[in-house]
Structures are given as structure tokens and as C-alpha cells.
Amino acid sequence: MDASSIVDTLTAAVPGASYEVGQSVDFATIYVPAASLLDTCRALLEAPSLRFNVLIEVTAADYLPREPRFEVVYHLLSIPNRQRLRLKVRVASNEIDGVVPTVQSVWPAAGWPEREVWDMFGIVFAGHGDLRRLLMPEDWDGHPARKDYPVQIRKAAQTYEPLEVSEDEFKANIERDRMKRAH
Amino acid sequence: MAELRTETMTVNMGPQHPSTHGVLRLVLELDGETIKSCMPTIGYLHTGIEKTAEQKKWQQVVPLVERMDYLAAQSNSLAYVLSVEKLLGLEMPQRVKDIRVLIAELQRIASHLVWIGTHAMEIGAVSMLFYAIRERELLLNINELVAGFRFFPSYFRVGGLREDLPRGFHEAVNAFLDRFPAKIDEFEGLLTKNDMFTRRTQGVGVITPEEALAWGLVGPIARGSGSDYDVRRYFPYCGYETYDFKVPTATEGDVFARYRVRVEEMRQSVKIARQAIQRISPSGAWACDDPRVVPPPKDKVYTEMEALIQHFLIYSQGFTVPAGEAYVPIEGPRGEHGTYVVSDGTNRPWRVKMRAPSLMAIQALPRVVQNGMIADVIAVIGSTDVVMGDCDR
Numbered sequence: 001m002d003a004s005s006i007v008d009t010l011t012a013a014v015p016g017a018s019y020e021v022g023q024s025v026d027f028a029t030i031y032v033p034a035a036s037l038l039d040t041c042r043a044l045l046e047a048p049s050l051r052f053n054v055l056i057e058v059t060a061a062d063y064l065p066r067e068p069r070f071e072v073v074y075h076l077l078s079i080p081n082r083q084r085l086r087l088k089v090r091v092a093s094n095e096i097d098g099v100v101p102t103v104q105s106v107w108p109a110a111g112w113p114e115r116e117v118w119d120m121f122g123i124v125f126a127g128h129g130d131l132r133r134l135l136m137p138e139d140w141d142g143h144p145a146r147k148d149y150p151v152q153i154r155k156a157a158q159t160y161e162p163l164e165v166s167e168d169e170f171k172a173n174i175e176r177d178r179m180k181r182a183h
Numbered sequence: 184m185a186e187l188r189t190e191t192m193t194v195n196m197g198p199q200h201p202s203t204h205g206v207l208r209l210v211l212e213l214d215g216e217t218i219k220s221c222m223p224t225i226g227y228l229h230t231g232i233e234k235t236a237e238q239k240k241w242q243q244v245v246p247l248v249e250r251m252d253y254l255a256a257q258s259n260s261l262a263y264v265l266s267v268e269k270l271l272g273l274e275m276p277q278r279v280k281d282i283r284v285l286i287a288e289l290q291r292i293a294s295h296l297v298w299i300g301t302h303a304m305e306i307g308a309v310s311m312l313f314y315a316i317r318e319r320e321l322l323l324n325i326n327e328l329v330a331g332f333r334f335f336p337s338y339f340r341v342g343g344l345r346e347d348l349p350r351g352f353h354e355a356v357n358a359f360l361d362r363f364p365a366k367i368d369e370f371e372g373l374l375t376k377n378d379m380f381t382r383r384t385q386g387v388g389v390i391t392p393e394e395a396l397a398w399g400l401v402g403p404i405a406r407g408s409g410s411d412y413d414v415r416r417y418f419p420y421c422g423y424e425t426y427d428f429k430v431p432t433a434t435e436g437d438v439f440a441r442y443r444v445r446v447e448e449m450r451q452s453v454k455i456a457r458q459a460i461q462r463i464s465p466s467g468a469w470a471c472d473d474p475r476v477v478p479p480p481k482d483k484v485y486t487e488m489e490a491l492i493q494h495f496l497i498y499s500q501g502f503t504v505p506a507g508e509a510y511v512p513i514e515g516p517r518g519e520h521g522t523y524v525v526s527d528g529t530n531r532p533w534r535v536k537m538r539a540p541s542l543m544a545i546q547a548l549p550r551v552v553q554n555g556m557i558a559d560v561i562a563v564i565g566s567t568d569v570v571m572g573d574c575d576r
Contacts, residue, residue, distance in 0.1 A: 023507065024508065025269055025270060025509055026269055026510060055399050056399065056521070057399075057523070057538045061525050061534040063533075075521075079412050079417070082418070084512075086510070107397060107399070112542060112545075136226060137226070145234055151238055
């Protein structure tokens with residue numbers, strides 16, 4: 001199934017959405033507006049001729065200085081139809097904050113890859129609920145995979161500050177522990 | 184009488200726990216020995232390889248991606264070079280494809296050997312590790328023979344291979360392939376009917392087929408749950424469609440099913456490798472004939488002006504790749520590997536992203552271990568065969 005016939009099926013299933021066929025050398029690529037992403041993904045999973053039942057990965061690319069600056073990329077796989085698809089969502093730099101919805105309700109596997117995209121690019125997925133740092137330390141500043149983020153950077157990790165306990169506190173701790181075990 | 188205390192206990196497992204395959208940290212909430220919740224923390228091995236790759240020339244990325252999944256280095260580089268070659272539109276000679284198939288299958292065996300050794304050791308069969316590592320040593324020797332480097336040979340290059348096969352390659356591979364099937368029988372003799380091993384693994388960490396696909400665990404994990412999806416069958420690359428092999432599956436979805444699938448995969452890899460080594464002539468083409476990418480032979484560099492210029496260009500500026508993007512999946516030892524590469528038409532990649540099967544496996548881990556016993560966590564982690572270098576990149 002080529003990209004244009006997938007778009008035809010999708011246009012029938014999702015009213016009001018406008019798709020655009022992207023150029024590719026490997027498999028079908030479709031641009032989806034962020035507003036209709038969730039409905040599109042549901043249709044991709046459920047329509048009998050599509051059945052994209054595996055989310056292979058979610059990633060992004062930063063095309064600085066072009067605008068819209070980011071593209072979020074979803075690689076999908078349909079095992080029943082032996083078909084692959086690349087979905088792309090354009091994200092302008094003023095849209096990074098909660099414009100793209102999370103697709104966890106369609107494919108639960110999206111949880112961590114979306115966290116990674118936020119960690120690396122700073123794109124907030126609306127309704128994700130668990131956007132914490134995945135690969136970088138919790139207290140890291142900035143989003144390292146962006147093109148304007150410097151490559152060589154030296155920064156001391158602040159997560160591992162030495163534990164400072166006075167002698168009284170230390171003794172009180174031991175005593176509390178002993179009392180706890182006595183009961 | 185003191186009141187009975189019933190609060191749950193929180194245990195921090197890792198990041199230096201020996202059974203977590205590297206540096207994986209799990210915060211477990213326990214009720215007695217039953218797991219109420221599990222929260223994995225990853226990122227301890229994050230080295231920014233994808234960001235670093237954007238600063239390198241296309242060919243220089245090969246050694247970098249090999250260091251992601253350090254137990255299956257050549258699967259990573261195969262995924263990378265296939266994607267770049269897709270963008271360049273290169274078609275490899277048949278001999279190169281066969282050598283790549285052979286080396287990828289040997290890499291799969293080497294990775295599965297580390298898996299079977301550590302997995303069995305962690306659930307009590309310590310001697311398995313030594314049997315498995317002994318066989319892996321022979322595969323590392325083959326790597327050394329081919330490229331002079333045991334773990335990260337960087338033998339696959341964009342446009343072909345680094346150089347032709349060395350003398351003695353066929354003998355070394357054939358000696359290994361003759362010896363190894365009997366060794367798999369030996370491993371199975373130690374484990375498959377071992378009462379302690381089966382009790383630790385049967386019915387433990389069950390993943391249903393629907394869960395496996397919903398969580399993106401395509402690979403040996405999904406095949407242990409009844410899926411027959413194998414990239415080599417569904418989307419053949421490097422001519423896998425011409426090889427005769429079976430895709431082993433199991434339906435139980437537990438730790439033991441994943442064990443059986445991987446052991447059978449090793450047998451099938453031997454079968455593929457035997458067919459491949461018969462097709463490979465001792466000498467012949469080892470790269471495609473595209474002068475943009477492949478440097479000219481040394482004797483021409485010293486005698487012909489054009490060859491000298493081409494040599495200089497390739498080694499100083501590298502080659503450019505047409506603008507576009509590609510993702511070519513391969514079946515790695517841990518599941519579907521693939522590199523999403525984006526080119527802006529220059530001599531350096533714009534974006535390189537490796538699909539990490541281990542990341543998906545660890546993401547699904549809390550679901551799998553929930554309401555199980557704490558000792559089963561070790562068995563489940565072992566059976567998903569995660570490599571933290573692959574997960575954290």
C-alpha cells in the first residue's frame with residue numbers, strides 16, 4: 001500500500017484532517033497536523049486495511065534554523081499487512097509546549113520514547129503525565145539533542161552532593177532504627 | 184502484644200546490582216516478597232552517541248554505533264550502514280551481502296552466548312557462564328582475525344566491507360560451525376530438563392501476545408509469546424529470502440519460552456551461517472564499485488592521478504549523502520534494530536537515531552514483574568536480554 005492510498009483510507013476515517021504525502025526512499029511517509037494526530041493514530045490501528053499494531057519508535061529531529069523547526073517522527077509497523085509507515089508531525093518553535101498529544105492511549109509503548117523526545121528536544125506531549133528526564137540526570141538544564149545546544153560542555157553533576165550529617169543526627173538515626181526494630 | 188506492621192517496604196535494586204546487566208536501577212515496592220510496584224531508572228550509561236554522531240563524517244559513525252549495544256556491535260553497524268546505503272542508493276555485490284549475513288549470524292550467536300551464560304548464572308547455574316564464554320571466545324577470535332579487534336571490529340563500512348576476508352577465515356568459521364551444535368546440546372543438557380532451572384522459569388514473567396506487540400517488544404520476546412514476526416522473514420535484507428531457516432516461536436510467553444526461542448535461534452543461526460560460508464568464495468568483491476564512497480585500491484593511488492585525488496577526497500572530506508531520511512530494520516539479537524538517519528546533503532549526518540529494543544523491554548518490565556516474587560525479577564530481566572548500552576546510548 002503506498003502513501004497516497006493510506007491517505008485516502010485515513011481521509012475517509014478521520015473527518016476534517018488534511019494529510020500530506022512526504023518524500024521518502026524506503027517506505028510511505030505522511031505528514032499529519034498535530035490536531036488530528038490522535039484520531040489518525042486510532043484509525044491507523046483499527047482500520048482493517050491498515051492495522052498498524054506496533055509502534056516501532058518515536059523520535060524527533062531539529063531542523064534549525066528552518067521553521068517549523070522540529071519534526072516528531074513515528075515509525076509504525078503492521079504485522080498483519082507487512083507494511084511500514086512513517087508519520088511526521090511538524091512542530092514550530094512556539095508550539096513545543098503541549099501541542100502534540102501523546103499516543104500512549106493507542107500504543108502504550110509510546111511512553112518512554114516520548115519521554116526521551118522531551119528530554120532531548122524539549123517537546124512537551126499533551127496528556128503524557130510522566131514527562132521526567134529519561135536519559136539525562138534529573139537536574140539537567142536544557143535539551144541536548146537540539147542543534148543550538150553546544151556539543152562540548154563540561155558540567156558537574158549536582159545529583160551526587162556529599163551527604164552531610166552531624167554526629168548528633170547520626171546517633172539519633174541509629175537510635176531511631178534500634179527502637180524501630182525493637183517493636 | 185505489638186501491633187502487626189503491614190506497610191510495604193521499598194528496596195533499591197541497582198544501579199550496581201550484578202544481575203541488572205550493567206547499570207539499571209529498580210526501585211521496588213515490596214509486600215513481603217511480592218512486588219507491588221517497580222520503577223526503573225535508566226540513563227547511567229548515556230554517552231550522547233547520537234549527538235556525537237552529528238559531528239562526525241558518515242563513515243566515522245560506524246565505530247560509534249557499534250559501542251551502543253556492545254554485545255551485538257556488528258548488528259548495530261549493519262543497521263547503520265544499510266540505512267546510509269539506502270539513502271545513497273547503493274546496491275552491494277552478492278558476496279558482500281553473504282559475508283554480512285554470515286557475520287551478523289555469528290554476532291547473534293555471540294550475543295546469545297553471553298545471554299545464556301549470564302541468565303543461567305543469575306538463577307543459579309553458575310557453570311553455564313564458563314561453558315558459554317568459552318564458545319564466545321572462538322567467535323571473538325574470528326572477529327580478531329577479520330578486523331584485528333575483538334569486540335568492536337567496525338568491519339562493515341558504508342559501501343561494503345573494510346577489506347577482504349583474511350586467509351584462514353573459512354577454516355576458522357567452519358571449525359566453529361562443526362563444533363558448536365554439539366555444544367548447544369550440552370547447554371540444553373545442563374538447563375532444559377534441569378528441575379531447578381525449569382521451576383525458576385516456567386510460568387514466570389508471562390507476557391501475552393497482545394502485550395508484547397502493544398509494548399513494541401518485537402523480537403525474541405514477542406516470538407516467545409507466539410508472534411512469528413522476524414524482520415528477516417517479513418522485510419528481508421542482505422538476501423535473507425534466499426536462505427533456508429526456520430523462525431522459532433513458542434506460545435507460553437514465560438521466561439522458559441524465551442529461553443527455548445533463543446536456544447533454537449542459535450541452531451538456526453548455525454544453519455544460516457553454514458549456507459553463507461558455502462556461498463562465499465575465498466576472495467572476490469568486498470565492496471561496491473561506487474567511487475564516491477569506496478576508496479580506490481592502493482596500487483592505483485600510487486600510479487594514477489585521479490585515484491590519488493579520489494583517495495584524498497574520501498579520507499579528508501568524506502563523501503556526501505543525498506538529502507533525505509531512511510530507516511532500514513534488521514533483526515538484531517535483541518529484536519528489531521534500525522537506524523533512522525537524516526541527511527541534509529552534506530558529509531555529516533544531520534540526525535542519527537538507533538531504535539533500542541532494550542529500552543522497550545525495560546519500559547515493559549514493571550508490567551511483567553508486578554505481583555510476582557522479588558527473586559523472579561532477576562529471571563525476567565535475564566530473559567528480556569537487556570543491554571544497558573543499547574538502552575541508554
